[in-house]
Amino acid sequence: MRMDTKLLEDLNAQLNREFFASYLYFGMATYFAEINMEGFAKLTKNHAKEELEHAKRIYDYIILRDEKVNLLKIDAPDTNWNNPIDAINAALDHEKFVTDNIHRIYKDSKEKNDYPLEVFMQWFVQEQVEEEHLFQSMLDKMSYIKDCECEIVNIDRELKIENNYVE
Numbered sequence: 001m002r003m004d005t006k007l008l009e010d011l012n013a014q015l016n017r018e019f020f021a022s023y024l025y026f027g028m029a030t031y032f033a034e035i036n037m038e039g040f041a042k043l044t045k046n047h048a049k050e051e052l053e054h055a056k057r058i059y060d061y062i063i064l065r066d067e068k069v070n071l072l073k074i075d076a077p078d079t080n081w082n083n084p085i086d087a088i089n090a091a092l093d094h095e096k097f098v099t100d101n102i103h104r105i106y107k108d109s110k111e112k113n114d115y116p117l118e119v120f121m122q123w124f125v126q127e128q129v130e131e132e133h134l135f136q137s138m139l140d141k142m143s144y145i146k147d148c149e150c151e152i153v154n155i156d157r158e159l160k161i162e163n164n165y166v167e
């Protein structure tokens with residue numbers, strides 16, 4: 001079943017957004033490594049790998065639909081964060097941006113009666129709930145203790161232990 005031209009264009013743009021997200025989180029991992037926050041660095045590097053998995057999922061799906069994958073230019077992320085809270089805030093903002101785009105593609109697939117794409121996009125709709133929760137809950141925790149840097153160091157230590165399993 002071939003896809004509507006606009007839907008395909010949007011799906012290729014989402015593929016690019018997932019690659020960009022990976023690039024952004026690698027940038028964040030670099031930032032955290034530079035300020036010696038090893039736990040945050042591990043979390044964001046693991047997340048960068050997850051984003052590549054999201055991209056691969058879309059890539060494979062476009063091929064499965066016998067359509068053309070269009071690899072677009074990946075922009076360099078802005079990595080000038082002032083502190084860890086600032087960086088995690090940027091992560092949450094980015095996830096909200098991705099959610100808006102996922103919702104739009106999901107809505108368009110419904111309106112254009114592309115049932116296979118609608119079902120495919122459901123995984124991403126759910127995934128975005130988890131992605132936003134990850135960064136929102138972290139931000140809530142960090143905002144609460146923002147006046148005491150030693151607490152950020154404790155969170156970093158916890159993250160280092162939690163994120164070791166991937167490597």
Ligand code: FEO
Pocket residue numbers: 018021051054095098131
């Ligand atoms: Fe693939 Fe974090 O959205």
